[in-house]
Amino acid sequence: MSPQQKALFLAKKQGNFEIRSRSIPSPGTGQLLVKVQSTALNPVDYKIKETGMFLTHYPAILGSDIAGIVEEVGEGVENFCKGDNVLAHGTFTNDLAAFQQYTLTVASFTAKIPSNLSFDSAATVPLGLDTALTGMYGKHNGAGITPPWEEGGSHDNTPDKPIVIIGGSSSVGSYGEQSGTRLSNPHPNRIAAIQLARLSGFYPVIATASAYNERLVRNYGATHFFDRHLSGSQLKEAISRVTDKPIGVVYDAISLPETQPIGWGLLAKNGVLVLTLSPSVKEDEGKGRKVISTSGSPHSPQNKELGRNAWAMVEEWLSEGDIQPNKYEVLPDGLEGIIEGLARMKNGEVSGTKLVAHPQETW
Structure with a gap:
């Protein structure tokens, strides 16, 4: 039996969120397996829940902003190794989404986190x-x-x-x-x-x-x-x-x-x-x-070349302060906290910060 993890699923179109167990995926060519330490919430996450846009299969895992530790390196990846602290832009495919304890990332849209930044700070960067x-x-x-x-x-x-x-x-x-x-x-x-x-x-x-x-x-x-x-x-x-x-x-x-x-x-x-x-x-x-x-996903065919070139610069930009992370607020209760956080965003109760959750704190 494959190792298990906790993930936050949207059970059905316009349905409710549920925490369930699922297998930890294995990285394919050009991919990394990342232990997700921090993930940031975005308005698109609650809009997907309310409208069903962007999704065709359920139950679905959401979340785009990833920061964590490389657990395994897929074939063909040369610039990362196990133990690296990284940030990455996920996508709305269950194995590549952020609202879970372990996720896959595409190495081309992943960067190392400079030593002066925390996982929480780094998680505020990718989608924006x-x-x-x-x-x-x-x-x-x-x-x-x-x-x-x-x-x-x-x-x-x-x-x-x-x-x-x-x-x-x-x-x-x-x-x-x-x-x-x-x-x-x-x-x-x-x-x-x-x-x-x-x-x-x-x-x-x-x-x-x-x-x-x-x-x-x-x-x-x-x-x-x-x-x-x-x-x-x-x-x-x-x-x-x-x-x-x-x-x-x-x-x-x-x-x-x-x-x-x-x-x-x-x-x-x-x-x-x-x-x-x-x-x-x-x-x-x-x-x-x-x-x-415009649409900001580097996974889209028309954005891939731009995304690869830009993500090659992200570590340097963050290290030199050319790009600064957002202010953030950490949510309690791991993945469970995302549910309330999205509700707060929808209701206009968040100002001047990004909300960040810690999937590893899910019990």
Whole structure:
């Protein structure tokens, strides 16, 4: 009989979560078996529970953000060994999902955790970083900016390359609209986008959020801050006092119908509005401005090459402080704590942090 572990299953479409035992999987070619020490929660997790999106088979294990210890190395993997502390981006396949005590990771989307970071800090990074990476640098579902590891991906900030990053809510999508709930929590996609904008030489890096989180946003690299309650015309006027250069990229990490027109109105001709949800604004036919809905999974065929190149940089970025983890709150009761944590996120009870669970503390 195969060794067993505990996992948090979504029993059926729009059903309840249940903790069950399952076999610990064995890594295949290009994979690692990781003992999951920390996993972070994301809004998409409760949306999957409520809608059934992205899933075709049940019972299903969710969770994308993984931090843990390498237990076994699959064939063809050369840059990891047993005992390495790693972070990784999982996917919604049971053997590769995060909400369990042991999971497989794809070595190409795994990085070593620098010695100065904890498992909890590292677990806050993967999904937010990859969504921002794809939105900024993706050729097919992003702004197509030259990434900082390629020639021409400037690290030198110049005052003629502005970017606007709209954020301020971790309640991204239809549930925020339907319930009217709004959080002051800067979304992790938005935080990562601020840091990548700095790496790519944008200046000024203009961000919106609630006044409550101004200091946090500035600490992550925003050079200019404006309150998210400003109207589109007010924000445009305020930005005009910061820079008179055309704005070629707006990253809208909220992407609700009321935020999209604000970002759209800021764009210069040939500019790109990057969204994390489906667009409600329409492109200008023949006038140059574009709207792109991005998806951050490196496991998607269109993102794999970008993901491999980016994940080769993650350890260095974290070690040098170019990418900083999010603030976090640790949930009690191992996998059981995820259930209450997701409910808190849905109800708008989380601000300024990512929730992190410890699967090994499940009894």
